[in-house]
Amino acid sequence: MIANDPNLDRRLDRRAAMRTLLENRGDLLLVTGLGSTTWDVAAAGDDDRNFYLWGAMGGAAMVGLGLAIARPDRRVLVVTGDGEMLMGLGSLATIGVQRPPNLAVAVFDNGRYGETGMQASHTAESVELVGVAHACGFKETFDIIDETGLRDFAAQVHKATTTLFARIAIRADEPPRVLPPRDGVFLKTRFRRAIDAE
């Protein structure tokens, strides 16, 4: 049913979108939310500077905020899904108040809860995340529906002067899972070592 919807079919491929975001990552620090965005990053290639949330749903953007405040010398990108972002919607209000210039929050939006059976999320109905971010005080927001927009955002992540928010429309499909390490202590320690915080 989803595959037959022509509007959804034109959306970006999630794995390709993640590769594009990380293509010229430089010294970018990456946080991903519970679910498919973590598998997407693993498929693009595991890295010590990636921190994956395997739980703590709703927490990805706030982990990114704490990290961005702690390391103003580094760029921080959070990539999470629409369901994970909706669970932490209040964190957009919190981040909208703080707005560290080195933070970007990107939401892969397929309007579905991919890990639990592709049930519709609120973004498939009435909720429009870019509008939420804008209303929360984000000064630069991106509603991305194609490769050009994605590449523009990927470049802005490295030179923005305010916190960015991007909603990236992706196809509601389920590529094969690629799983990164899931030992939390290991992920924490290797991340801190990689950026000389340990």
Added chain:
Amino acid sequence: MSEQRKAETPDWRDEIFAALKAAEIRQVGYVPDAGHARLIELCRDDPEMRAVPLTTEEEGVALAAGAWLGGQRAALLMQSSGVGNCINMLSLTQNCRFPMPMLIAMRGEWAEFNPWQVPMGSKTRAALELCDVLVYRVERAEEAAETVAAALDIAFNGDLATAVLLSQRLIGAKRWVK
């Protein structure tokens, strides 16, 4: 007015702030609370600290995890009713062993006027302990600073979650009718 006069006199709240400074806390997540009002004000005014107001307490658990990933120390200030909001997010702290010191202003106990505070207030310690948080409690002003300092020490020395419950008797029950 009497509240304001009290806040201007250095007291246990200022000593707790000094303990946060001594432990090199750089990020302080908080949900506004009358019991923490003075401490929040001190943190907000300190140029070395980033005080981050939260919409819900669990945001602060994730904030502290991010801070630690980047090499900064964070603490979380909340009211006892906020502990219930943190439970699932504390799985982040437990799985990754992030240091997570929390200062909790108690409600729903000593001379509480509002019965709606009682259910969570009476289960605060148990809820924290279910989540493997080490819990300390302060009843007397002279114990406040040393207890907070000890909870900060063990959190960062042991990569542990700790909580200091500041009793409602210590803070003073909220005055509803002035």
